[in-house]
Amino acid sequence: MGVVGRAIEAGHLDVRTVDLRDFSKGAHRQIDDAPFGGGAGMVMMIEPLAKALGPLSDSIRVLMTPAGRPLDQDMLDRFATIDHLTLVCGRYEGVDERVVEHFIEEEVSVGDFVLPGGEAAALTLIEGIARLIPGVLGNAQSIEGESFRESLLEEPHYTRPADYQGWKVPDILLSGDHGRIEEWRAAQRLERTRQRRPDLLD
Numbered sequence: 394m395g396v397v398g399r400a401i402e403a404g405h406l407d408v409r410t411v412d413l414r415d416f417s418k419g420a421h422r423q424i425d426d427a428p429f430g431g432g433a434g435m436v437m438m439i440e441p442l443a444k445a446l447g448p449l450s451d452s453i454r455v456l457m458t459p460a461g462r463p464l465d466q467d468m469l470d471r472f473a474t475i476d477h478l479t480l481v482c483g484r485y486e487g488v489d490e491r492v493v494e495h496f497i498e499e500e501v502s503v504g505d506f507v508l509p510g511g512e513a514a515a516l517t518l519i520e521g522i523a524r525l526i527p528g529v530l531g532n533a534q535s536i537e538g539e540s541f542r543e544s545l546l547e548e549p550h551y552t553r554p555a556d557y558q559g560w561k562v563p564d565i566l567l568s569g570d571h572g573r574i575e576e577w578r579a580a581q582r583l584e585r586t587r588q589r590r591p592d593l594l595d
C-alpha cells in the first residue's frame with residue numbers, strides 16, 4: 394500500500410470527494426457555461442461552486458490551477474500542518490473568477506504544463522502531504538536529509554547485483570571506504586545539479 398492508504402488506515406488522514414454536479418440544478422446538472430466576452434472553451438459556473446465551497450469557510454480552500462503559485466516542498470510542509478484543506482479541481486478552461494475572489498484562500502500550480510483538470514494536481518498535493526504527516530513514513534524512508542531540503546539533486550543509487558549482465562556498479566561504492574564514498578556522492582550531487590537544474594545552484 395502507498396503512503397496515502399497507510400495514512401488513512403492509521404487514522405492520520407481523511408480524504409473525501411465531492412461531486413460538484415450534486416450542487417447543480419436541473420436534469421442536465423450543468424456546471425459549465427460559455428465565457429462572457431466570447432472565446433473558445435467553457436467556464437465552471439459560480440453557483441454549484443458557491444454551494445459546495447461556501448459552507449467550508451473553516452477549511453483552507455485551495456484551487457488547483459496552472460495560474461497558481463508553484464508548489465514546492467515549503468508549501469507542502471505548511472499544508473501538512475493545516476487541519477482541513479479543501480482542494481478544488483476545475484475542468485474545462487477553469488472557474489468563474491468570482492469563485493476565486495470569494496471562496497478560495499490559495500491558488501496552487503503543480504508545474505508549468507497544462508493538465509485537462511485539477512484532479513491529478515490535487516493527488517500530487519495529497520501524496521506530497523501524506524508522507525509528511527508524523528508517523529506515516531517509517532524510519533527506513535525517513536524524510537530527514539532530503540535532496541530538496543538541501544537544494545541539491547540526489548546522487549545515483551545502486552543495489553545488488555554488483556554486476557548485471559556486464560552493467561557494473563561504480564567500484565567506489567564497493568570499496569568500503571566511507572570517506573571516499575561520501576566524497577563521490579557529494580560530487581555526483583553537485584554535477585547532476587549543475588547539468589540538470591542549474592537554477593538550484595543560483
Ligand code: JDK
Nearest residue numbers: 457458459483484503504506507508509510511
Ligand atoms: C485545474 C481546468 C485545464 C486550464 C487555459 C492555460 C496557458 C491558457 C486548460 N499545474 C497545473 N497544470 N494544469 C493544471 C490545471 C488545469 C486545469 C484545471 C488545474 C481546470 N484545467 C485548463 C486552463 C487552460 N490555458 C495555459 C493558456 C486550459 C494545473
